[in-house]
Amino acid sequence: MVVELKKAICGICHSRCRVVVEVSDGRVLGSKPDLEHPHGGIFKTLALGCPRQQAIAEYFHHPDRLNYPLKRIGERGENKWQRISWEQAWDDIAARLAEIREKHGAEAVAFHSGDPSTQEPFRARFQYLLGSPNTFSDAQVCFASGNMISAAMYGCLMNLAAVRPGVTKSILLLGTDPSVAARRLWYHVLEAKKKGAKLIVVDPRRTTSAANADIWLQLRPGTDAALLMGLINVIITEELYDREFVEKWCHGFDELALRAKDYPAEKVAEVTWVPAEKIRDAARTYATCRPGASQSAMGLEMIGPNSAASLQARFILPAITGNVDIRGGQLIRGRHPMIVPMAEIEGSHMLSPTQKRKQIGADQSMLFSWECYELIRKNMAKVPGQDIPSWLHVVAHEPAVLRAMITGEPYPVKAVINVAANPLVSIPNVKLAYKAFRSLDLLVVMDLFHTPTTQLADYVLPAASWLERPMVENYEDILPTVDCAEAALPSHKEGEYDRRTEYDFWRGLGLRLGQEQYWPWQNLEEAYNYRLSPLGYTVSELVAQKGGFASEPSKYGKYESTGFGTPTGKVELSSTVLEKLGNDPLPRHEEAAGSPLRDPELAKRYPYFLITGGRIREYYHSQQRQVESLRRKHPQPLVQINPATAAKLGIADGDWVWIETTNGRVRQKCKYFSGIDPRVVHAEHGWWFPEEPGEEPWLHGLWESNINVVTDDSAQSCDKLSGGWQLRGGLCNIYKAKSY
Numbered sequence: 149m150v151v152e153l154k155k156a157i158c159g160i161c162h163s164r165c166r167v168v169v170e171v172s173d174g175r176v177l178g179s180k181p182d183l184e185h186p187h188g189g190i191f192k193t194l195a196l197g198c199p200r201q202q203a204i205a206e207y208f209h210h211p212d213r214l215n216y217p218l219k220r221i222g223e224r225g226e227n228k229w230q231r232i233s234w235e236q237a238w239d240d241i242a243a244r245l246a247e248i249r250e251k252h253g254a255e256a257v258a259f260h261s262g263d264p265s266t267q268e269p270f271r272a273r274f275q276y277l278l279g280s281p282n283t284f285s286d287a288q289v290c291f292a293s294g295n296m297i298s299a300a301m302y303g304c305l306m307n308l309a310a311v312r313p314g315v316t317k318s319i320l321l322l323g324t325d326p327s328v329a330a331r332r333l334w335y336h337v338l339e340a341k342k343k344g345a346k347l348i349v350v351d352p353r354r355t356t357s358a359a360n361a362d363i364w365l366q367l368r369p370g371t372d373a374a375l376l377m378g379l380i381n382v383i384i385t386e387e388l389y390d391r392e393f394v395e396k397w398c399h400g401f402d403e404l405a406l407r408a409k410d411y412p413a414e415k416v417a418e419v420t421w422v423p424a425e426k427i428r429d430a431a432r433t434y435a436t437c438r439p440g441a442s443q444s445a446m447g448l449e450m451i452g453p454n455s456a457a458s459l460q461a462r463f464i465l466p467a468i469t470g471n472v473d474i475r476g477g478q479l480i481r482g483r484h485p486m487i488v489p490m491a492e493i494e495g496s497h498m499l500s501p502t503q504k505r506k507q508i509g510a511d512q513s514m515l516f517s518w519e520c521y522e523l524i525r526k527n528m529a530k531v532p533g534q535d536i537p538s539w540l541h542v543v544a545h546e547p548a549v550l551r552a553m554i555t556g557e558p559y560p561v562k563a564v565i566n567v568a569a570n571p572l573v574s575i576p577n578v579k580l581a582y583k584a585f586r587s588l589d590l591l592v593v594m595d596l597f598h599t600p601t602t603q604l605a606d607y608v609l610p611a612a613s614w615l616e617r618p619m620v621e622n623y624e625d626i627l628p629t630v631d632c633a634e635a636a637l638p639s640h641k642e643g644e645y646d647r648r649t650e651y652d653f654w655r656g657l658g659l660r661l662g663q664e665q666y667w668p669w670q671n672l673e674e675a676y677n678y679r680l681s682p683l684g685y686t687v688s689e690l691v692a693q694k695g696g697f698a699s700e701p702s703k704y705g706k707y708e709s710t711g712f713g714t715p716t717g718k719v720e721l722s723s724t725v726l727e728k729l730g731n732d733p734l735p736r737h738e739e740a741a742g743s744p745l746r747d748p749e750l751a752k753r754y755p756y757f758l759i760t761g762g763r764i765r766e767y768y769h770s771q772q773r774q775v776e777s778l779r780r781k782h783p784q785p786l787v788q789i790n791p792a793t794a795a796k797l798g799i800a801d802g803d804w805v806w807i808e809t810t811n812g813r814v815r816q817k818c819k820y821f822s823g824i825d826p827r828v829v830h831a832e833h834g835w836w837f838p839e840e841p842g843e844e845p846w847l848h849g850l851w852e853s854n855i856n857v858v859t860d861d862s863a864q865s866c867d868k869l870s871g872g873w874q875l876r877g878g879l880c881n882i883y884k885a886k887s888y
């Protein structure tokens with residue numbers, strides 16, 4: 149047996165580990181970390197300890213993989229399909245899109261996307277050329293809110309902690325659990341801790357990250373803005389802030405100091421459940437142990453109301469403590485200067501201002517509007533090398549798009565093309581989403597497997613996985629590094645399968661819809677070669693000559709020569725950009741309409757805070773449920789309940805429990821967990837059961853344990869600025885599910 153070794157980039161999670169896969173006769177046998185890569189030592193720890201990486205052969209050669217394009221032949225949801233060729237799929241879909249565009253306008257075609265590793269700038273390019281302003285995704289709750297607030301305040305993306313073991317003295321993790329979700333960061337955190345860095349974790353649960361912390365702030369879900377303003381208040385009143393940086397480089401410090409006075413530690417303690425002394429301790433530690441690196445994630449983005457305010461406060465912290473653009477703290481980064489930016493590839497200038505104005509729900513998600521994006525981008529352009537792609541940062545408001553599908557208001561949405569996402573499992577208020585997707589004239593889904601979402605489609609297209617296509621990765625143009633790899637496996641095998649890249653899909657449609665001149669690259673590899681062209685390498689040359697990696701050395705204090713890409717040229721603690729958009733320029737915590745403090749009657753019926761979606765080691769969101777070895781390790785959905793609460797309710801460890809909200813109920817299995825407050829429960833997300841029938845009413849067990857059946861996307865559950873919906877911090881009731 150001839151075994152070839154191919155360098156690859158693991159596309160399953162954001163860590164993007166470099167691996168070497170062993171391939172024989174078009175099949176992957178296994179993988180090893182790429183020790184020749186400059187970060188090989190990290191990948192060794194990550195990839196070898198990663199259950200999903202260990203299962204790639206089982207995953208990618210699974211008998212349930214989609215192999216050929218499918219066209220629905222039965223009624224929608226009957227799970228009856230006819231195999232068709234790619235040519236027919238392109239012809240049919242392009243013809244239907246042309247018809248819908250003719251009748252309702254291009255805005256009636258919406259695009260839904262998941263994982264960005266699937267060549268999203270090319271999706272945007274197709275979409276803008278078609279003339280639609282409507283893409284919708286989970287951007288509002290998945291890092292993009294943080295990106296936009298950071299870009300507004302700093303003129304660059306500042307979220308990633310630049311932890312340097314031995315240099316970094318404190319690490320502040322805000323609503324993130326890198327021990328599961330971001331293993332690359334976690335590796336650095338543990339190394340830095342060994343060398344004396346203090347770790348502060350803000351999380352309602354005692355995660356592994358929290359358990360390793362020097363200070364764990366176990367807050368009431370959804371109160372991050374209050375807590376962080378409490379920290380800011382301590383830092384200012386105790387004069388622990390960096391006076392020189394603040395005076396020279398910050399705008400709005402006096403207004404901030406005034407606002408922070410509303411958040412004395414004792415008052416904040418009442419709101420957040422975190423003892424005042426811990427608030428002071430955390431503030432002093434972060435402000436005095438410098439350099440301090442900080443990172444926030446879903447804990448802040450997914451709380452709905454107050455989410456944007458939390459992020460504003462989160463980005464104030466590194467500035468007032470002088471942690472900006474210093475070694476071991478927070479870095480101003482940007483893409484590698486020698487690659488073509490995503491913003492150029494997508495070409496948002498090709499979408500007319502008239503169409504841009506039609507973006508659905510811009511008023512409920514102002515942070516993701518064209519107006520906001522163009523304002524921010526104009527300011528960013530003052531600093532060389534800074535730019536921001538629109539595909540992730542200009543996004544219609546998902547709840548509004550779903551309602552438009554159902555009601556035709558503000559105008560009809562008739563078609564959705566969904567790529568690399570399983571929205572019926574991943575988006576909130578699934579009953580509504582189901583109704584919306586069912587009402588479409590055309591639903592096209594491109595995936596690796598059948599899912600509840602493909603089951604509602606008219607066309608299902610088989611995607612080439614990350615092993616079956618070239619990859620170029622640089623964290624969406626945030627990092628000045630480039631990783632690239634050639635396809636490790638063929639995407640086409642005569643008589644067995646014919647999978648395509650997303651690039652091929654968009655280009656195939658584009659060629660049929662009058663976009664010929666805009667798709668000069670025959671395939672993804674050519675397109676990526678164009679992206680790398682300023683660097684002077686093709687993908688295969690960079691792999692052969694440099695192991696598929698290029699980077700720029702870090703420089704610090706860059707703002708001293710360029711200023712910041714904001715209207716004032718400074719870090720805007722009080723944001724003139726957000727003010728211009730009609731928002732409070734400073735953070736403020738306001739109890740949400742659905743909070744028990746404002747609606748005690750509701751809280752009587754739903755007495756527990758519900759947080760959802762803490763990441764699971766074995767799975768990436770709704771994926772891998774069909775992989776037997778992983779399923780054996782984590783067979784069922786688990787809801788974490790404090791044993792005191794469970795005992796009070798007569799629930800034993802391992803009992804099935806109903807989780808109920810105003811939207812309905814689903815079941816998960818009780819897991820006793822003393823690391824959660826008795827007033828809070830945590831439910832897993834991403835659950836469906838591929839082993840159950842695909843046709844209605846089952847839809848692969850869509851309604852049984854999928855927590856998004858009960859999460860909410862109503863206006864009162866969304867943040868006013870970002871539009872982000874509340875997947876964490878709403879209210880629920882729990883009770884034992886009867887069993888006989």
Ligand SMILES: Nc1nc2c(c(=O)[nH]1)N[C@H]1C(S)=C(S)[C@@H](COP(=O)(O)OP(=O)(O)OC[C@H]3O[C@@H](n4cnc5c(=O)[nH]c(N)nc54)[C@H](O)[C@@H]3O)O[C@H]1N2
Pocket residue numbers: 161162290291322323324325326328329330350351352353355368369370371372445446447448451759760761762763764765766767768769876877
């Ligand atoms: N294994 C695995 N890894 C993944 C993923 C996966 O599905 N599986 N998904 C990837 C993706 S797309 C993302 S976006 C990242 C997410 O990365 P993270 O955000 O780091 O991970 P999560 O576990 O989603 O959430 C972090 C923590 O937020 C806490 N939290 C809940 N409510 C609140 C609150 O009100 N305030 C605060 N401060 N914290 C709160 C939760 O208890 C949880 O521990 O993970 C990525 N990594």
Ligand SMILES: Nc1nc2c(c(=O)[nH]1)N[C@H]1C(S)=C(S)[C@@H](COP(=O)(O)OP(=O)(O)OC[C@H]3O[C@@H](n4cnc5c(=O)[nH]c(N)nc54)[C@H](O)[C@@H]3O)O[C@H]1N2
Pocket residue numbers: 261262263266286289290446450567568569570571573574575594595596597599611612613614650760761762768769770771833834855856859875
């Ligand atoms: N309640 C709750 N809901 C959440 C969250 C939460 O914390 N709580 N987290 C949210 C977050 S941050 C995120 S990012 C979303 C994720 O939600 P989704 O974007 O829906 O992510 P997945 O469930 O991973 O679905 C990805 C789909 O793409 C397919 N796929 C994998 N690789 C490829 C490929 O290369 N090409 C194509 N075409 N398809 C591919 C997979 O088979 C899978 O069906 O979930 C969100 N939903």
Ligand code: SF4
Pocket residue numbers: 158159160161162163164165194195198199200201331
């Ligand atoms: S899934 Fe595992 S191997 Fe792949 S990038 Fe993530 S941590 Fe690395």
Ligand SMILES: [Mo]
Pocket residue numbers: 289290
């Ligand atoms: Mo995400």
